[in-house]
Amino acid sequence: MKVAPPVHENKALEEALQRAFDDEVKAYETYSAVIEKFGAVTPFVNSIQAEQTHQEALIAVAAAHNVTLVRRVPENISIPNTLRECCELGVAAEIQNIQLYNELLLHVKDFAEVQDLFYRLQAASFNNHLPAFRNGVTSHATPHHTAEANPMAALEGMMGQWGEFSHMAQKIAKGEINQEEITKLLSTNFSFVAGALIGAVGASVLGGVIAPDDEKNEA
Known part of the structure; x- marks a missing residue:
């Protein structure tokens, strides 16, 4: 059967x-x-x-x-x-x-x-x-895309957000950041500074999740 x-x-x-x-x-x-x-x-x-x-x-x-x-x-x-x-x-x-x-x-x-x-x-x-x-x-x-219409205004805006980014960086370094905060940090509402921060600091946190020989062909 x-x-x-x-x-x-x-x-x-x-x-x-x-x-x-x-x-x-x-x-x-x-x-x-x-x-x-x-x-x-x-x-x-x-x-x-x-x-x-x-x-x-x-x-x-x-x-x-x-x-x-x-x-x-x-x-x-x-x-x-x-x-x-x-x-x-x-x-x-x-x-x-x-x-x-x-x-x-x-x-x-x-x-x-x-x-x-x-x-x-x-x-x-x-x-x-x-x-x-x-x-x-x-x-x-x-x-046209790389040049800011008002470079000083853009710089002031980034400096104004730096306190928030610094606080998030400290949490990442201590391993205290959660999935919700990661998603928020990756939100398109954040400036390029947030992207740079998560790229530089966050990679060291999540890097251990990937197997040593995984994704070896990726950019």
């Missing part, structure tokens, strides 16, 4: 894995479209290799839990006309990815290996992809 394959009992786990997979597929297809339009440009050529690895890791951990992931390619991916705008798109996508894993982690607390993978993928976005795309925005900026 043929035995039917086991039916997965935790629908929340299955949905969390599929949502994570959908987001990694979306990133892969979007970055592929950028490469098709502009050629093998960084950081997209590096990130696309990592996105493929992320998908394979999700498929493997899903299979271990009798979950079959469905590859759903998004339709009508719109690619901007400049590389700077494409990098801005990448920044937004990686921030959304970080926020998505914040949510998904709440649904996999009973599955240590899935939780571990989600943390690794979130850390990859935080430590590797987001800084790479943020640097891309800067490197592809035109003089």
Whole structure:
């Protein structure tokens, strides 16, 4: 008598894995479209290799839990006309990815290996992809974008926020920052100073989450 394959009992786990997979597929297809339009440009050529690895890791951990992931390619991916705008798109996508894993982690607390993978993928976005795309925005900026209309006003504004950034830096250094505060710091409402701070200090905090040989091809 043929035995039917086991039916997965935790629908929340299955949905969390599929949502994570959908987001990694979306990133892969979007970055592929950028490469098709502009050629093998960084950081997209590096990130696309990592996105493929992320998908394979999700498929493997899903299979271990009798979950079959469905590859759903998004339709009508719109690619901007400049590389700077494409990098801005990448920044937004990686921030959304970080926020998505914040949510998904709440649904996999009973599955240590899935939780571990989600943390690794979130850390990859935080430590590797987001800084790479943020640097891309800067490197592809035109003089119009890089020049402030009022440099002194911009400097005064940054100095006014420095107290808040310094306080956050101290919390990061002590390991006291939580997921909610990380997400807030990555919010697009914060200035570039916040991005620089989290890139320089935060990487040392979350860096230990990633395996030594993981993401070796990333920018």
